[in-house]
Amino acid sequence: MERDFYTFCTAMKTLDIGSAEGRGMSPQNYATIRLALAACYGKLSKGRVGSSLELTSEQEEHRERKGRHYCGLKEKGKRKDHERICIPGVAAAALSAVVFARMRHSSLEVLLCGLSLFDVLVLSSTLLIYPAMNACQNEPDPTNSRVCHFFWRSTLIAYPLSLIAQAGSVWTCVAITFDRFIAVFFPIKKRVWATPHTSTYIICGVAFFSVLFKLPAFFEITLNEYGQITPSSLRLDATYQLVYMTYMYLIFILLIPWTVIIVLNGIVIQKVREAYRTHKRLTQRNTRGRRDTDERKMTVMTIVMTGIFVLCNIPPAINNIIESYAPQYRDRYRHRIPLSTLLVCVNSASNILIYCWFNRQFRRSVFRLCSSAAYKRRASEYIRASKEASMSQTLKNKL
Template identity: 30%
Template sequence: MNRSTLLECDTDMGVPDSDKLFRFVVHGILLNAIGAGGLLGNALSVLVLSRPQMRSSINCLLVGLAACDTVLIFTSVLLFGLTAIYPYTGALRYYYYHICPHLTPYAYPLANVAQTMSVYLTLIVTVERWVAVCHPFRAKALCTSSRARWYVLGTAIFAFAYNAPKFFEAEVVPEGDPEAGEVIYCVQADMNFRTDKYVIVYIHWMYLVVMYIVPFSALAALNACIVRQVHRAQAERARLSRVQRRELGLATMLLVVVLVFFLCNLLPLVTNAFEVFLGDAFDNLDPLVKTTNLLVTINSSVNFVIYVIFGEKFKRVFLKIFCAGRVRPRGLRDSPEHTRDDSFASCGERMSLRLARNGTLRRSEMRSTRINRPRRAASPAPTVYYPAPTPSTDVSLASSDAPPSAVRWNGNSRLHF
């Protein structure tokens, strides 16, 4: 049986070759390639962010965000990436007509759940940074790891509750004659469940409000406050403490995350508005829908790259895990922040106080990188150097009046179908 006589679903009939080619390039090539990189990047993000030295409320939220993005990428590849191959190339026919139709009633709602969680976890991350940057005295009580876990759990409950109706929207219908030798399965909307009122209220308006208007408005307002505070802090950066500078750097990194979120979800917002206000005329904008699915996948795949570029601590821990300490970020080789925060080692420098000839204490710096120095076996206390007695000085008095040993001090979008 040649391809022209194979059974097809009604939705596959009459599709122009140009649309098949566009879908193959956007979904079959780009979405699959970016999704594969995103799955690897999110796995590395979870590995780094879950390290003991990275434990914090914000990193707990970022782990939850990476997990949601992983589910979103995986379901997008199953629903869009792999299914774009057969209509143009003829490969993966069994997956297209037998496996994917049975996955769709479950993968489609899970994709929407993951997308909802991703949007609102991004909002919660922004709220957490707003508290830490604009209200630092309240951050200790509000921004804790235990609270962050509850935020992730609450977001998951909300996402499943909001997207619960989507589990009943699709049904699988067999096509063909078993006696003729071939049966295919097609996915279609359950018209008894997806009534016109349901589509207008839930699919269009509630989606526009819950997934775009509310989170986008809150993100815009909160990030405006954060940007203003960061701009003020930049002017006084020299007077900031190390902890304040780290919070400032973390806020900048998350601002980039939110900016990418806005850019990747702007076109999905526009297409959803077109769908609400244009109605049936929106069917002519199908290439925009395919592009929005790609942008949503990109948004879920690039956070690891942002963490590596803008997150200094993330970069240090990542290199420590995979380079075993042989490679360090340039410019951070001997900084106290590098050693104290992340590896729980001592500070980068040791300070020793020695007795000077004039009876005062002199501070001398000794680099911590001087290793393999011979140790004295006589006493664990550091050696104290006394002034040599002059010929006219009583040696016994000089030794009896000598002070005790010197002190040494050692200082961390929417998925369209």
């Protein structure tokens, strides 16, 4: 019974987003289904359809609120997790990109700058989609709502951009893993193979590949004649879903990148552990030793960063696999999609904490940049106040 109700509520929720005219049904039938949706909100306690008539207004409001939660609908103002993560996350990722762009002394710093830019795009796309979607789901008349029309139109751009940014983040992590592998096992050749110039070309190549690979996403959704977002014929094509959305996703987003990241990081971890044991036996510390220590810290930082990246992207991967191979469980796991997106946002927003913890130069650059901005703001305020004071004094003298 519970499962049947969940399926029914999901269908009613989908139907509730559109209008009677948009769905091609008569107003009478639409009114009947709206009554059924209201019964879904009430959850039909103890099987008595008319029991809600005997309730007080407070009890009925409480039952409707529970029914909305049961049907998978969100209350207005209750889903602020994405905003709380993404808004400071965009600022943090942008700050990281600016700092690494100013540093650019090594190949790793260029790659981390590119990763920060992809993080900005991921978080910005999420900010365009989820807050407007949550607000639209609480609108009584979505077809005449400016919020819903903004959500439908912005999703046309934000949805494919988020996929491009996620693909770019995946392959940038692969490039970072290769960079650390070369730094650990080929430290001399690294000066030739892994340079800032080479890393710039790699980031450009990753961006080009991501745009090319996710280009079909721009044609997966469209707007109908009423301005509502709807899947396109390409998105509903069975061959497209099987070949592109299933096999190519598994190969180019999951199988190859994750295998490279996990295997190379495992090898690098063993080498770093040996290096730490060797470092403990050393008694003399010179400039070369300090440089090696900094390299090991950067390697540990990238291992932690890519490890958190893989962990936070496991739930989205599971959701995609369920969508492709187990459609019978699709409705059961669909409510976890916002949680999976939230984990991706947490990963993108928290990278600056990892950089600050392991990279002393990055930490100093952030402090210097923030203090410089604060000093300039105070100086401009002082100059403005001085000008206003001098102007007021001049006016007094004239009077």
